[in-house]
Amino acid sequence: MKVVSLCGALFFISHFAWAESWVPDLGNGYYKNPIIYADYSDPDVVRVGDDFYMTASSFNCFPALPILHSKDLVNWEIINHAIPSWPDNYFDIPQHGNGIWAPSLRYHDEVFWIYYGDPDQGIYMVKTRDPYSEWDPPVLVREAKGWIDPCPLWDDDGNAYLVHAFANSRAGIKSILHVNKMSTDGTKLLDDGTLVFDGHENHPTIEGPKFFKMNGYYYIFAPAGGVPTGWQTVLRSRQVYGPYEDRIVLAQGETPINGPHQGGYVELKTGAGWFIHFQDLDPYGRITHLQPVVWKDGWPVMGTDKDGDGRGEPVLTFQKPNVGVQIPVTIPQTSDEFEGKDFGLQWQWHANPKDEWYTIKNGSLFLFSQSTPQNTANLWSVPNLLLQKLPAPNFSATTKITFKPRSVDDTVGLIVMGLDYAYIGLTYNEKGLSVVQAACYDAEKDSAEQINKVVAVDTRTLYFKVEMVQPGTCTFYYRFDGDSYQSIGEQFSAQPGKWIGAKVGLYALKSSEEKNSWAEIDYFRID
Numbered sequence: 001m002k003v004v005s006l007c008g009a010l011f012f013i014s015h016f017a018w019a020e021s022w023v024p025d026l027g028n029g030y031y032k033n034p035i036i037y038a039d040y041s042d043p044d045v046v047r048v049g050d051d052f053y054m055t056a057s058s059f060n061c062f063p064a065l066p067i068l069h070s071k072d073l074v075n076w077e078i079i080n081h082a083i084p085s086w087p088d089n090y091f092d093i094p095q096h097g098n099g100i101w102a103p104s105l106r107y108h109d110e111v112f113w114i115y116y117g118d119p120d121q122g123i124y125m126v127k128t129r130d131p132y133s134e135w136d137p138p139v140l141v142r143e144a145k146g147w148i149d150p151c152p153l154w155d156d157d158g159n160a161y162l163v164h165a166f167a168n169s170r171a172g173i174k175s176i177l178h179v180n181k182m183s184t185d186g187t188k189l190l191d192d193g194t195l196v197f198d199g200h201e202n203h204p205t206i207e208g209p210k211f212f213k214m215n216g217y218y219y220i221f222a223p224a225g226g227v228p229t230g231w232q233t234v235l236r237s238r239q240v241y242g243p244y245e246d247r248i249v250l251a252q253g254e255t256p257i258n259g260p261h262q263g264g265y266v267e268l269k270t271g272a273g274w275f276i277h278f279q280d281l282d283p284y285g286r287i288t289h290l291q292p293v294v295w296k297d298g299w300p301v302m303g304t305d306k307d308g309d310g311r312g313e314p315v316l317t318f319q320k321p322n323v324g325v326q327i328p329v330t331i332p333q334t335s336d337e338f339e340g341k342d343f344g345l346q347w348q349w350h351a352n353p354k355d356e357w358y359t360i361k362n363g364s365l366f367l368f369s370q371s372t373p374q375n376t377a378n379l380w381s382v383p384n385l386l387l388q389k390l391p392a393p394n395f396s397a398t399t400k401i402t403f404k405p406r407s408v409d410d411t412v413g414l415i416v417m418g419l420d421y422a423y424i425g426l427t428y429n430e431k432g433l434s435v436v437q438a439a440c441y442d443a444e445k446d447s448a449e450q451i452n453k454v455v456a457v458d459t460r461t462l463y464f465k466v467e468m469v470q471p472g473t474c475t476f477y478y479r480f481d482g483d484s485y486q487s488i489g490e491q492f493s494a495q496p497g498k499w500i501g502a503k504v505g506l507y508a509l510k511s512s513e514e515k516n517s518w519a520e521i522d523y524f525r526i527d
Contacts, residue, residue, distance in 0.1 A: 021526065022392040024074055025320070025329045031074045031290065032317045033257070035276075036332060038389040039285025039501035040066070042102040042149075042208060044264035045073075045276050046112075050323070052266065053107075053131055054276065055082065055114055058100040059499050061348040061387075062091065065103060065114055067131050068332065072323045073266070073274055073290055075330035078345040082114055082126045082135040084353075091352040093373065094383055096444065097498035101167075102208050104151035105264070113186060115141070117148035119167040125186055142180075142189045146171025152186060153211040153218075153240075160184045161240055163196070163220055165207040175199040175206050177222060179241055196235075196242045199224055203233050203246065208262040217298060220244065221275075223261030228280045232261040234300055250275070250291065250302035253313030257289065260314045265293065265300070268321055275302050279314075283418060283472035283494035284390050285501020292318055334391045334526035338365040343386075347505070350417070351383030358386070365521040369410055369510035379421060379507065380443040387417055387505030390468070390494075391526050397504050398465040400522035401426060403433070406515035411436070411508075414464040416474050418502035419444055422492035424464050424476040425507075426457075428517075433457050437476050437489025444498070452489035466504065468494060 022037035040056035047053075052073055058064035063081035070076045083100070091099065103116035113127045114135075122143040128135040141150075141162075150164040160182040168174035178193035199206035203224035210221040220235040232250035237243060250260050263277030273293030278286035291303045291314060303312035336344040338360050349357075359366050370384045379385065403412050405428035413425025413436075422439035435455045440447055457480075465477040465485055472494035477485040494502040508519045 021331055021334065021395070023329060023331060025327075026317070027329070029320055030317050031320050033289045033315065034279065034287040035074050035290045036076055036288040037284065037392050038287060038332060040068070040288045040389075041278055041286035041500065042262055043276050043278060043288055044103060044105040044151075044210065045266045046105050046107045046264070047266050047268070048107050048112075050269075053105060053112070054264070055103050055105045057102055057116075057499075058083075058348070059097060060091065060095045060099045060351060061500070062086065062352050063348060064100050065116070065126070066345070069131070070327075070330075071325070072327040073276070073321045075327050076332055077330050078332050079132055080135075081345065082128070083138060086352045087137060089352070092383065094351045094381060096380070102149040102262070104149075104210060106152055108152075108154050113152065115150040115152055115162065117150055117164065117167075119146055119148050119170050123147055123150045123162070123164065123189070127186070139187055141182075141187060146173075149208045151209055151211045152182060153213060154184070155213060155240070158184065159240075160186065161211065162189060163209045163211045164193075165209060165222075168205075175204050175224075177206060177209050177220065177235075194241050196220075196237075197222075197244050197246070199233075199246075205230070206233065210264060212265065215298065218244075221265055221300075223277075225261070226259070227262075227286075228259045230259045230261045232263075232275075232277065232302060236298065247299055248311050249300050250277070250312050250314070253306075253311075255314050255316070257314040257316075260289065260291075260303075268323060270322065272321065273300060274321055275300075281501075283496050283502040284393065285496060289314060290318075291315060332391075334388065336365075336524045337363065338521065338523065339363050346388045347386055348388065348503075349383065350385040350387060354384075357384045363522075365506075365524075367412065367506060367508035367519045367521060369412065369508040369517040369519070371511070371513055372509055377446040378440045378443050378449055379415070379417070380440075380446075382507065382509065384509075385415065385417060385503075385505060385507050387415075387503035389503060390501055393470045394468065396465055396467040396527045397524065398463065398527065399506065399524045400461070400463050402461040402520040402522070403428075404460065404518050404520075405433070406517040407510060407512035409511035410517040412517075412519035413507060414466055414476075414504075415507050416466060416468070416492065416494050416502055416504050418495040418497045420493070420495040422474060422476070422489075423507070424466070424478060424488060426460075426462055426519075431456065433460065435462065435478050435488060439490070439492050455488065468504075472502065 065082035067080040181190040235244035411427040415423035
């Protein structure tokens, strides 16, 4: 009789349970890229003891600044958000492409710090001693227009600095980096900054800098060349204000990984280096990769350097980081049975959330329909879209909805949201309830929705499903209790949003200010 070890059996069970999800841990000591097949844009990472923590951009979505945790840089779960909501009405209406850009995550003086840029307001900081708990409210470190991608450095001589880039859309420049002197408490900048690098000649659109001091050098890791086509640059100098030498240390090479750049560098307890970065993959957003790093002559080389020229290219599979223990297979949360006090950490609203939008009780999510903003031609400006990132190249999302409409044109449904969007919904009209499949193209330009199919139904409870297959082709389905799914409407090609990937989730809308409709969501499952 063949004997199977317990850890092997557990690994088999976990892989069987997630057979249709993206699992980067190959179970044989190796991993495959991406380590997260989801839109964690501009990631940064830090190690504290045996634990790794990561954050990423949020733009207009709340709760903002997701906090992820891992024990081995391959298996990740979402544990928190640093900003659950914004303290005033600034983000009450979706600000597509604005908001919270390119954060940096640091651990200093037993405190976790996140610095990020809002291109219209300035440089902000949030901090905490416990990443699982509440973070302090955002502090405006410097009010400025077009200052983005900040990263702090607390030097070993007691001084503190901050490096940042500029957004061309606001500042009119995009290929230079500044270093500012910063107060040691991290709350304010002490000068107007010093130009430390001009990338116009060889590194256009240099941005996303990460600041380090190692082995007597100041290093600035900075992506250049633009999001879909760029490369990872590293600068180094013996002096904090330069002059800085520059070198490309990671580029696409002969791989299918376009624009490999912008991320965070971290070292294991053993000193082994690793770099987490993104790849822009259209509707799937900026998915997350992990590259090994070796140091040669004081320069990092990322990925694999086949010709030994110091410029690496991304690995597709590689040996997992050696953290000394076997870590259970874990993936960021997707499905939600709504059995807790709140919905899962994978969910974000398209704008600043309000308590009256929902409640959770008796194992169900109750969405209370909200009125669409005035003069809105489609759902682009609707804030109460409850969405999550696409989780894999091929997947399905299913949900069970019971609808209680109160007025004509009240509606609830399942949506794939981006610059174009499509949905399957349950809508109430003068004749009763109907299943509606619709799409909207160029939503940002106030385009009208296109109704593809309407089917009258005589039940308030329905099951909806959307299946997505590469490169983002979506098919919508519905069914009744005890029946099989049947497709409806037309196939839809998912499109990214503004600086974010497409998202999938739920909506509930009403046409009357006086009458409140609601929908009971029994579950939301990713398969």
